[in-house]
Amino acid sequence: MNVVILAAGQGKRMQSDLPKVLHPLAGRPLLAHVLATARALEPARLVVVYGHGGDEVRAAFAGDRVEWVRQDPQLGTGHALAQALPALGDAAQTLVLYGDVPLTRPATLRRLAEAAGSGLAVLTVTLDDPTGYGRVVREAGRVARIVEEKDASAAERAIREVNTGIMVLPTARLAGWLGALRSDNAQREYYLTDVVALAVRDRVAVSSAQPDAPWETLGVNAKAELAALERVFQRNAAAELMARGATIADPARIDVRGRLECGRDVAIDVNCVFEGEVSLGDRVVVGPNCVLRNVRIAADTRVEAFCHLEDAEVGAACRIGPYARLRPGTRLAEEVHVGNFVEVKASAFGARSKANHLAYVGDSVVGRDVNVGAGTITCNYDGANKHRTVIEDEVFIGSDTQLVAPVTVGRGATIAAGTTVWRDVPPGALALNGKTQVARDDYQRPRKKT
Numbered sequence: 001m002n003v004v005i006l007a008a009g010q011g012k013r014m015q016s017d018l019p020k021v022l023h024p025l026a027g028r029p030l031l032a033h034v035l036a037t038a039r040a041l042e043p044a045r046l047v048v049v050y051g052h053g054g055d056e057v058r059a060a061f062a063g064d065r066v067e068w069v070r071q072d073p074q075l076g077t078g079h080a081l082a083q084a085l086p087a088l089g090d091a092a093q094t095l096v097l098y099g100d101v102p103l104t105r106p107a108t109l110r111r112l113a114e115a116a117g118s119g120l121a122v123l124t125v126t127l128d129d130p131t132g133y134g135r136v137v138r139e140a141g142r143v144a145r146i147v148e149e150k151d152a153s154a155a156e157r158a159i160r161e162v163n164t165g166i167m168v169l170p171t172a173r174l175a176g177w178l179g180a181l182r183s184d185n186a187q188r189e190y191y192l193t194d195v196v197a198l199a200v201r202d203r204v205a206v207s208s209a210q211p212d213a214p215w216e217t218l219g220v221n222a223k224a225e226l227a228a229l230e231r232v233f234q235r236n237a238a239a240e241l242m243a244r245g246a247t248i249a250d251p252a253r254i255d256v257r258g259r260l261e262c263g264r265d266v267a268i269d270v271n272c273v274f275e276g277e278v279s280l281g282d283r284v285v286v287g288p289n290c291v292l293r294n295v296r297i298a299a300d301t302r303v304e305a306f307c308h309l310e311d312a313e314v315g316a317a318c319r320i321g322p323y324a325r326l327r328p329g330t331r332l333a334e335e336v337h338v339g340n341f342v343e344v345k346a347s348a349f350g351a352r353s354k355a356n357h358l359a360y361v362g363d364s365v366v367g368r369d370v371n372v373g374a375g376t377i378t379c380n381y382d383g384a385n386k387h388r389t390v391i392e393d394e395v396f397i398g399s400d401t402q403l404v405a406p407v408t409v410g411r412g413a414t415i416a417a418g419t420t421v422w423r424d425v426p427p428g429a430l431a432l433n434g435k436t437q438v439a440r441d442d443y444q445r446p447r448k449k450t
Contacts, residue, residue: 001113002088002171003043005034006080007099008051008071013222019053021099022060023226026233027257027275029060030220033102040106041095047087048099049080076189077165082178090172093118096192098165101219103229108216109166112209116168119205122146122196123166125217126210133162134193136208143206146193150186163193164217173204241268249288263299287322295326298334315351333368350393362386363405367393373417375400392427 011020021031031048038046050057051071058068067087071080081096088094093116095109108123115121122143124136134148135156146163147156169177177198181190199206211217215232218225231252237260238251246262248254253270260274263282273291280286281299290303293310297303301314304321311328314320319337326338329346336349339356347361350368355361357374363386364378376397378389387405391397395409398417409415410427418433425431 001041001043001168002045002047002092002094003038003041003097004047004049004081004084004088004094005031005038005097005099006049006077007031007034007057008049008054008074008080009100010052010074011100011221014220014226015223019057020220021057022053023220025102025220025226025230026237026255030102031057031061031099034097034099034104035061035064035066037104037106037109038095038097041109043095044092045088047084049084051080076183076187077192078178078181078190078194081174081192082190085174085178088171088174092171093168094171094174095168096166098219100221101164101166101217103218103232104166104211104216108209108211112166113168115207115209117205117207118170119207120170120196120199121168121207121209123164123217124161124208124210125164125214126161127214128160130157130160130162134165135159136161136163143196143208144200145197148185148187148191148193164211165192165219166217167192167196169195170204173199173202258294269305281316290321361389364389364391364403366391367395367411369394371396373397373399373401377402379404 007021009020014020014023022029025033045067047067047069049069049071051074054070069084069087071083093113095113112121112123132149134146135152136143136159137145137147137156149157177195180198181194183190185191196206218229220226220229234255235251237256238248238254241262242248244262245264247267249269254268255273258274258276258278261279263280265283266280267285269286269288271289272286276294278292279296281297283300284297285302287303287305289305290307295309295312297314298316300316301318307321307324309326312326312330314332315334315336317335318332321340323340324338325343327345330344331348333349333351335352337354337356338344342355342359345362347364347366349366352368353366353370355372359372360377361372362378363380370391379402380386380389389403389405390408392409392411394412397415400418401415402420404420404422407421407424409425412428413425414430415421416430416432419431420433421431
């Protein structure tokens with residue numbers, strides 16, 4: 001099968017400088033969803049007809065194995081397909097898809113191809129409100145033609161079976177049919193749908209198929225439609241996760257913008273966003289309002305509310321948050337605690353180490369059974385370069401400590417509260433800065449002037 005994706009439209013109703021097919025759905029451009037569906041069919045040729053914002057569209061898919069064909073000017077869907085003809089092989093049927101119709105299932109398209117055989121088949125859907133769609137006109141129960149709403153009579157507008165635009169056609173016939181199209185219609189365009197009547201005229205079998213769900217055929221022409229399809233996608237994603245055993249507090253309040261893999265008995269609270277590649281092990285609990293991007297979390301870990309994790313690996317039975325941030329390069333072993341308002345970046349924590357309150361650990365290696373006190377920071381940046389901090393096993397770091405990298409704190413050392421550490425600390429030693437505390441009994445507190 002050849003697959004041609006028509007993606008040249010301007011999308012004026014989107015009210016955006018971004019080409020319509022590049023608007024994101026579930027974190028990926030609309031066209032990316034259609035390309036993924038097309039590739040699932042293993043086509044002999046995959047052609048994208050582009051036009052408006054062409055350079056930007058092609059740049060967004062640089063490196064993709066796609067044949068690009070430019071439509072300029074844009075004179076309708078029939079004209080668009082005609083631009084792709086030189087790239088198609090006559091021996092195979094041609095499936096026409098649209099760059100702004102992202103949710104069609106491969107199984108539906110296979111069914112459409114089977115219905116077509118060596119002839120023509122149209123994907124249709126029956127809607128309670130068919131406003132805006134071309135109507136499928138049947139004669140003696142068979143598809144006879146498709147009429148666009150602007151060109152339809154009152155009787156034709158009453159038809160509820162509509163054309164989705166998706167069809168399978170015999171490629172060898174396309175040159176003749178597309179050459180016979182005329183633009184004497186309300187929009188002065190060459191409609192691909194007019195090919196149906198030409199096929200009937202030429203006694204080519206015309207069939208139809210319908211999707212399992214109407215949302216498979218919904219396109220995007222405005223931001224409201226994009227938002228509606230986003231919720232359809234997320235509802236489907238939530239249903240699939242729950243079917244595999246995940247507990248989702250509210251399927252209407254989850255966003256999966258990539259691939260989310262869940263083990264057994266995973267629980268996800270409301271308003272969580274998962275981006276890129278995310279893996280949650282058995283019995284992982286994710287609290288409300290969390291963002292996880294390219295994260296692997298091992299079994300029995302809890303991520304409390306309002307946490308942000310990115311490009312991180314978290315071991316088993318850890319406790320993260322609430323209000324914690326794991327930045328790229330964070331690696332936590334088992335039973336690590338990273339508590340409220342703690343930020344970790346490009347650092348590794350050994351087993352059972354803890355930073356429970358108000359700390360920043362960056363560009364560091366933290367050993368096993370380390371306690372990082374509240375208010376502790378690693379001073380890893382000198383204004384030009386980043387430096388490493390090494391904290392060996394069983395170190396106790398008191399509150400309000402500054403570790404000025406590069407520095408190493410030896411195994412079992414203790415850092416007193418309020419210490420600035422700028423030299424290596426030997427194993428087992430106590431490090432502190434000299435302090436003097438004075439109490440004056442003659443002090444008078446200032447009074448507010450009236």
